[in-house]
Amino acid sequence: MRSEAFRMSTQYPPKVLSRRSPASLIAESFEAPEPPPHLQHIQRPGELTLSEILLEPRRTGPNQSLGYQESFHVAVLLRGVDHELWLNGRSVPVEPGLSGETYIIDQRQDPRALVHGPSHFIHFSLPLTALNRAASEIDKASISELRSDLPRGWNDPVMRGLAEGARAALSGRHPLSGLLLDGLLSGACAHIIGRYSERTVQTSASPTRLAPWQERRAKEMMNANLDVSLAELARECRISSAHFGRAFRNTTGVSPHQWLISCRINRAEQLLLDPEISLAEIALACGFGNQSHFSIAFKARNRVSPGRWRREHLSGEAPVGPLLLDSRIDYLGRSSGAVPTL
Structure with a gap:
């Protein structure tokens, strides 16, 4: 299941980054219906996006690649799902995902997933540029990676709470819903930076070098x-x-x-x-x-x-x-x- 949330959150076009929303691209890669506009929200500037995605894939194989993009994706599952996962063309051992679990995936790893059955999740798309813009506002070093020691899916009460708030705000729109959803996206961005950023680009006089x-x-x-x-x-x-x-x-x-x-x-x-x-x-x-x-x-x-x-x-x-x-x-x-x- 985690693989599904992961894959969904990271799906990208094989060519130039499309102006379509991440949720639309995810659905297309699984040959699933596109989420309705009222279940999608984009925060500008920064292109942070928040969506509620319900997938009932029609494909019998893994989803299509959405291409390369410097972005992280966070998915909070609203129902359990069984799946298979590949990163950079290599099969990754996974266990069935449970409702409420949070998944983070680096879109640069070309994630692909084969989902066995419907999946339902709240999806946060967090481009690296947006994460670094937020990091600079709190005087934190620029981010290049998130923690790599996490399991494929885990219990994160903060992200689960943000997802529940997002789901309620998306389904019960009012004149100030946009402001509320912007705040939830900013909260997700701050939480991911504060809890999961690990390896950063050095900003001191010591130059960054390759390992x-x-x-x-x-x-x-x-x-x-x-x-x-x-x-x-x-x-x-x-x-x-x-x-x-x-x-x-x-x-x-x-x-x-x-x-x-x-x-x-x-x-x-x-x-x-x-x-x-x-x-x-x-x-x-x-x-x-x-x-x-x-x-x-x-x-x-x-x-x-x-x-x-x-x-x-x-x-x-x-x-x-x-x-x-x-x-x-x-x-x-x-x-x-x-x-x-x-």
Whole structure:
């Protein structure tokens, strides 16, 4: 059940974030009817949303992905449910959810769920930007993660009370209902920050750095996929895209984009040693938009064009030693220790 609340709360579009409400996207991903407008509320600015969702999925398999979004979702179950759950493509052991249990899921983990039967819950969508805006108002460090040691579903009296209030306010609308629902959303935001925020982005003079496993995994991904996106790297490292970009630069001395370009050029050098492969084919195989972009990037690092580099290396006339190393240092803007190797 918890998986359902989780999955529902995090469902997102596979492309660009839609302007539709999270509740509508959740229902669509399960091929279920969209919740009526009077059971949905959006607080602006910040895009915090609160909804009452009743799902009777028509799908026989897991819900469709809603895409990547830096957002946390909180669901308080109004009825028990049995389900199966996957995060980042991996099956996660879960137990049937109980009515009143609270679930939190990170939408960056691409949650998918297979729900066995109807499910009913109050859903709070809390974008990371909104959580950090609220955190800054109380002088708390910026949030990148919530606690990871929680069970999939647990008893949280505060969230259960907020959910009961939200359900009553949604069903009994009056002229000041919007103000009341805004207050419930703000209360949920404050409670999640105060109780569950754990790992934060450092705001002191000490720069944020990637953990060793994050640095290793990011480099592995860039070596394996020369078209990998910043969002995909950040999601794999369990942090926001902005946090990942800063932490990667602080750890390696170069931006993720610079590192990826150097990985592409390393791969291009390997392919250039095969005279049967054209420069245009190499450019596309290494993630460059066209041969012109490839040539500019290659010459920026190696100080010679790809064609000349190929002729010199195939003829045995290529320069060795300090010249080539210095060009890589200049290209990355730091010591040779930063030069990625395949």
